[in-house]
Structure formats: C-alpha cells, structure tokens
Amino acid sequence: MVDAQTRRSSKTRLSRDEQIEAALRKRTRKIQDQYCRDLVRVANWAALQGLKKDAAALVKKISGINPQYPKLEDIREKVEKAEEESDTAKNEKNGKSLLTRLKSADKKQGVELVKLATGCMKVGLFTRAFDMINYVLEISPDDSKARKILGYKKDTKTKTWISTWEYNHRKKNFITKEGWFEKKKKKDFDKGLRPYKGKWISAEREKSIRTRNEYAPYTVKSEHFEVQTNMGRERAWEFALKLEDFYTQFFRVFIGYYDQIAGARLLFNRPETKKMHLVILFPNRNDYLTHVKQEKGNDKLLRESAGFYSGSDRKSRFYWSDNEEETYRTFYHEVAHQLFAETKSTRSGGSRGNNWVVEGIAVYIETWKKIKGNWVPGYEIDNSRMRIAQRFLASNGDWSLQGFAHIDNDQFHKVNRGLNYCLAGALCHFFMHYNDEVYKEDFVRFLSAYYMGKVGNDSLAEYIKIEGGGGFNALEKQFKEYMATLGEKKPEPEAEADPEDLDD
Ligand SMILES: [Zn+2]
The missing domain is CATH 1.10.390 (Neutral Protease; domain 2)
Known part of the structure; x- marks a missing residue:
C-alpha cells in the first residue's frame, strides 16, 4: 500500500518531506493503537462469553497490526485461560453481537483514516490518500465521507453506492446486460426491439445487419468508453466494463504522468471534461485486416499487427483471437497508448x-x-x-x-x-x-x-x-x-x- 514516493522521500528528498513523513507515521501509529485498543476490548468480551476461537482470532489480528502493542500479552493470556461455551443458541446470539462490535470498531477506524487521507491530499500525497480511502471502503463500505471523496453517490432506491456519472445516468436510463437504454424505450426493449438508426427494430433484424456490416456495429457507451463491435451488444458491454476497471488502475499507477491537480482529478474520477475513448473490437483477424486495409491502406506494419491505436482519429482497434489472454494483452496495450495520448495534450514530436x-x-x-x-x-x-x-x-x-x-x-x-x-x-x-x-x-x-x-x-x-x-x-x-x-x-x-x- 505504501508507494515508492514514501520510501524514496525518506531517504533522499528534502527535509520538509521527511517532516511530513514523520508526522504521517505518528498519526498512523496513533490510529492503529486506537484500533488495537478497541479490538482488545472486543476480544476481552468474546473471551468472557466463551467465544474462545473468535477471541483468539482477534489476538492474532492485533499482533498483526502491532506486535509490540503493550496490552497484547495480557489479552493473549486471558484468551488462553477462557472456557469454551457449549450452548449453541447462546453462541449464535453472542456471535451476532460480536459482529456488531467489530463493525463499530472498523467504522471508528475508518473515520480516522478518512481524516488522515484528507491530510495526505493537502500535502500532495494523492496515491496514498487514494489507497487509504479504498481501504476504508473495504472495512467500512458505508462510510459516506470516503464514498464522497471517490465521487460516489447513494442510490436511495437500491441503497447502493454508485458513481456520480451513473447516478445522473440512471435518471433517464436503465441498465441491462447489454448496457444502458432510455427509460422511455423500456416497453420496446422488453418486446425484443433494439435501436437502429433512430428506429427500434427486432433484435433479430438488428443482428443480421450489425454482425455483417463493419460500418453499422453494435455500440455501447460506459462512463469513459465507447465500444463498437460486430460481436453483439452484450459482448460490447462486457468489454466496456473491463475497460472501466482498467481505467482506474491506470491512473493509480501513472498519476505522476499528469501535473498534480490534473492527476488527482483523474484518480478521484473528477476530470474537468469527460471525453469518451473510442475502441473498436473486430470478431476475427480477417475482419480486422480488411478494415486496416480500407482505412489505412497497405501498411506493412499494420498488416502484421494485432491491434493499433491511431492518434489521428483517436480510436484503438483490435480483434478477438482464439486465445483470450492474448486478446486481453493486446487490448490493454492499445488502450494504454490511447489513455496516454488522450488524457492530456501531448506533442511527442x-x-x-x-x-x-x-x-x-x-x-x-x-x-x-x-x-x-x-x-x-x-x-x-x-x-x-x-x-x-x-x-x-x-x-x-x-x-x-x-x-x-x-x-x-x-x-x-x-x-x-x-x-x-x-x-x-x-x-x-x-x-x-x-x-x-x-x-x-x-x-x-x-x-x-x-x-x-x-x-x-x-x-x-x-x-x-x-x-x-x-x-x-x-x-x-x-x-x-x-x-x-x-x-x-x-x-x-x-x-x-x-x-x-x-x-x-
Ligand atoms: Zn503499441
């Protein structure tokens, strides 16, 4: 979780950075000790109730967080001496109570970590803040501050957290295995009709057109990508979701590629303008080569390629090969070219x-x-x-x-x-x-x-x-x-x- 920035700065950077590091370490230790204290309390309670195994697991957890925690030996002894309760009904009831107690400890720690992450952002440690916030969501998925920082909103109907983009999108659209459709077309959709050139036609007819004509592919739009393919709308949507997943990790690793503010915006999913990245997926190598020839002429390098990104029309293209891993390798490769080129203005010439x-x-x-x-x-x-x-x-x-x-x-x-x-x-x-x-x-x-x-x-x-x-x-x-x-x-x-x- 700690990035190279930390290790590096503690060795070679200026003393201001070292001071920040030291302060951060101190705060982190304090939060951890608070958490250990809460866990000791829960372990103590569990031991008294005869939940010996659970109590022992907590002791292990505490020693994982801080093996030098002062009260660790005390609680270890107590748990060892505890008697196992045999009444299953009682154990079940206590087990539930244990979960509630743990949840509340996690929640408390989450609140402290969000404060710390906010402090990290103030001194420019964005990747660290990002990881901290994601950790908070792992232990306390409902932490509304952490959710807000990452640009989530709560859907009041489903009680789930979704991106701001999705939140706004849901107002007029509904989601299916084939991506998003307008709510006002829900009846048509349910009847088996699908959109084609402004009209809604039967899915079969659409299929007979879209699977054959390279220039009338299925098109789906996710938050940051538009995927076009003759392979079917469901396939296109699956691909779009893969792209979205890759997108977040990309910014996490390459945040230093951007200036600090632009990088933080991208990492926390708040770009100033949301440009769609266009991706075309061909069903096989033959179709891909036909396309390459039509669009780019008889270029030897492209003829030998498994995919390419073209900066002039801002599209990446590749085909589905029999080897799924191979396909994904090419796919990440081309989309990486695309994101480097399209997420800031460049002049590599x-x-x-x-x-x-x-x-x-x-x-x-x-x-x-x-x-x-x-x-x-x-x-x-x-x-x-x-x-x-x-x-x-x-x-x-x-x-x-x-x-x-x-x-x-x-x-x-x-x-x-x-x-x-x-x-x-x-x-x-x-x-x-x-x-x-x-x-x-x-x-x-x-x-x-x-x-x-x-x-x-x-x-x-x-x-x-x-x-x-x-x-x-x-x-x-x-x-x-x-x-x-x-x-x-x-x-x-x-x-x-x-x-x-x-x-x-
Ligand atoms: Zn390349």
Whole structure:
C-alpha cells in the first residue's frame, strides 16, 4: 500500500518531506493503537462469553497490526485461560453481537483514516490518500465521507453506492446486460426491439445487419468508453466494463504522468471534461485486416499487427483471437497508448530518440494481471516478450542502453522491431519495479516529458536519479542484473491493505 514516493522521500528528498513523513507515521501509529485498543476490548468480551476461537482470532489480528502493542500479552493470556461455551443458541446470539462490535470498531477506524487521507491530499500525497480511502471502503463500505471523496453517490432506491456519472445516468436510463437504454424505450426493449438508426427494430433484424456490416456495429457507451463491435451488444458491454476497471488502475499507477491537480482529478474520477475513448473490437483477424486495409491502406506494419491505436482519429482497434489472454494483452496495450495520448495534450514530436518508451510502456502493461480481484502491475514476468528480452540480454553482453535510447522512431520500427518491443517492455518493467520501485516516479516523469516533447537523446540518465550515480553505464548494469535474476522471486500479489502497511 505504501508507494515508492514514501520510501524514496525518506531517504533522499528534502527535509520538509521527511517532516511530513514523520508526522504521517505518528498519526498512523496513533490510529492503529486506537484500533488495537478497541479490538482488545472486543476480544476481552468474546473471551468472557466463551467465544474462545473468535477471541483468539482477534489476538492474532492485533499482533498483526502491532506486535509490540503493550496490552497484547495480557489479552493473549486471558484468551488462553477462557472456557469454551457449549450452548449453541447462546453462541449464535453472542456471535451476532460480536459482529456488531467489530463493525463499530472498523467504522471508528475508518473515520480516522478518512481524516488522515484528507491530510495526505493537502500535502500532495494523492496515491496514498487514494489507497487509504479504498481501504476504508473495504472495512467500512458505508462510510459516506470516503464514498464522497471517490465521487460516489447513494442510490436511495437500491441503497447502493454508485458513481456520480451513473447516478445522473440512471435518471433517464436503465441498465441491462447489454448496457444502458432510455427509460422511455423500456416497453420496446422488453418486446425484443433494439435501436437502429433512430428506429427500434427486432433484435433479430438488428443482428443480421450489425454482425455483417463493419460500418453499422453494435455500440455501447460506459462512463469513459465507447465500444463498437460486430460481436453483439452484450459482448460490447462486457468489454466496456473491463475497460472501466482498467481505467482506474491506470491512473493509480501513472498519476505522476499528469501535473498534480490534473492527476488527482483523474484518480478521484473528477476530470474537468469527460471525453469518451473510442475502441473498436473486430470478431476475427480477417475482419480486422480488411478494415486496416480500407482505412489505412497497405501498411506493412499494420498488416502484421494485432491491434493499433491511431492518434489521428483517436480510436484503438483490435480483434478477438482464439486465445483470450492474448486478446486481453493486446487490448490493454492499445488502450494504454490511447489513455496516454488522450488524457492530456501531448506533442511527442518534439522529443529526440527514446521512442522505445512509447512502445515499452504499452508492452510493459501487458504484464499487468488481476489476481483475486486486485490488479498486480508487472506480475506476468514469464510472458513471451519478457523471456525474449531476457534471453537476448543473456547472450548479447555488449548491448548498450545508450545506443538503444538513441534509436529514432523510424529505426525502432524498421530494424529488429519485434526484439525492440521486447527490450523496451523489459526496460519499462525495470524502471517501474527495480529495487522496491525506487525509479518509478522519476521514470513516470520521464515518460511524461517524452510525451510533452521535452526529451533529448541522452535525457534518460538525467531524469533517473541513480543511486550512487554513474549515468547510462550504471543503469545499464542494473538493468542487465535485474533481467538476469528476474523470475527468481515472482512479485507477490499486493497484500490486502492492512493498516500496518500505512506505516513504512
Ligand atoms: Zn503499441
């Protein structure tokens, strides 16, 4: 839960940052101790009621939060001596009461953490604040302040929390497995009719048109994306939901790509204008190639591609392959290009060399994976592109990072393109994850500078503050070592955000 910003600043940043860190640590410890105190009280009560197992679990929880908590040994002894109650009716009743007590402790801790998160935002620690707020929602899903900060509103009918966009959208629309439809068309929808060019026609007729005609695809709109496909409206909606999920994680990781205020707006889902990102999904490779030829002519590179994003018409395109994982890899890759390009105004034409960074960061995003519902950036270190880079570096000891950085756009795509992609992706993995993410922030700033047209051939070694100094050569050495040992320890899925993680 703690990001590199913290680790870094405690070592190298100015003393103002260090002071903020120290104050934050102190506050965090205080909140944790308060929480431990409440848990001790609940454990004590549980032990007296004969809920011995529950009490023991609480002791374990407390020692997980703060193994040095002063009253830990006392309560441990008490619980060990407690007698197990055998009356099941009594246990059931007490079990319910236990849950209420725990809930109230969680709620209290949530309130304190929201205050702390607000303080973090005031000093610009947005990612930390974002993670804290999300943790509060895990333990106390109904915390209205936390919900508000993340832009949720409560639907009074269903008693559920939804985004402000959805809240407003629900007024005139209803949701189905096929996305949103206007309420005033509910009867038509229920009769099996669907919209086509301003009219409502039978779903079968619509299908016969939309599955065959590339220029009359199914279209669905979610909060930030418009998806077009001949594969059916339900499929389009499924895809839109995947895109939305990816969208949030993208800003969490790349907040440093934006200036502070714009980044915070995007992260907390309050962009000034909501531009739709347009995505086209083709049912198969053939249809995709036909489209590419029609739209972009006989471009060799595109003919060989699995998808592409075009800045000129602001659309990303890819096709559904038999291999679902492959499809999603391409999908995250192209949408990453799209989000970097469309969420702030860029002029990358002004940068020199370093074209590897554009493809590299998209190839790197192919390594992101969702494990047990949580995104783990950089998880897939075994994918084929990472392996190719690893093997190449192992047998080409004279490969030069500086030389690679000087490659221009033309050369990057014309000479050893496939290998360049792999090396660029591996380099980004290195910059994003090396040594507890020590370079991540500098690197995201470099990425941002590239897109803003401010990067020259040798800028990489200026942007990345290398521990111990040493410029390109030192970075190259670290990169090669990183790749040689990558996979020896696979990154653990990010542990659940325990309060103890707030403290670094
Ligand atoms: Zn690409």
